[in-house]
Amino acid sequence: MGFDDICNTGLGLGLGLASTSDQKSTKVIAPVGKGAPSLGFEPFLTLSLISGDRTYEQQATNKKVTKPSNDHHQSADLYRQDSAASSYSNASVKRERDVGSEETTTEVERVSSRVISDEDDDGSNARKKLRLTKAQSALLEESFKLHSTLNPKQKQDLARELNLRPRQVEVWFQNRRARTKLKQTEVDCEFLKKCCETLTEENRRLHKELQELKALKIAQPLYMQLPAATLTMCPSCERIGGVGENPTKNPFTIAQKPHFYSPFTNPSAAC
């Protein structure tokens, strides 16, 4: 392949993101806000046509009609320090595993159930949302830092310590993981935006450089008569340079400045 091929007008510069992971769903591993985002993507610039018909599969979400359950477990938040604003959790605990696999919760449940909220008296069975105290939240956060998932034993212990139902601890961890993932996604999104801007700028610059090369080719057709051995090519970025590396003597020189600065490792910068 000669340089003439490169200068062929059929060339195009492309900008894109290549997935380095074939995972269907990205797992958030790194804590939020620490170092570079853990992305499975690498931005790339190509000298070829890029197909832009990337499709994103959107999983069809079935609209659910959710109804509050009728079997309410009402529990007072005995741990709450703000007694004036004491709240009750009457959320239904339907799941079998909370009943079956967590027999030891019955003590807590029983204690909690002693306090009957008064919303049933007026016929309203709207669920009340428990607001965790700062102490409870702090302890949950501490535990989450140690392990983002809990085994049944840990869940039990934590629930007992917080005077909450294991189900509540479980839900808290589920929501906490979801929030972490959401935050990480936002961080990744910002990171990708910056990458896109960088690569767009690089793409623009390379287009300009390509145009200049084409103009140079027209102006100096004798260049093509140079022996191929006089041209060297950077293996990493395929940048063409001369044997003597003396830009003043080389009939064909390309700017030696690093042409691509990005947060990613870029071999071109070493050129």
Next chain:
DNA sequence: GACAACACTAGTTTTACGTCA
């Protein structure tokens, strides 16, 4: 392989609370 139990995620609903006009 079929099945049940369980853990988990994604998406949604609901509630509490802060802010502001």
Next chain:
DNA sequence: CGTGACGTAAAACTAGTGTTG
């Protein structure tokens, strides 16, 4: 100061999926 509208965070929910025994 009281109040209602509004937005947001988060608790709690459901349905679906993957894993394991």
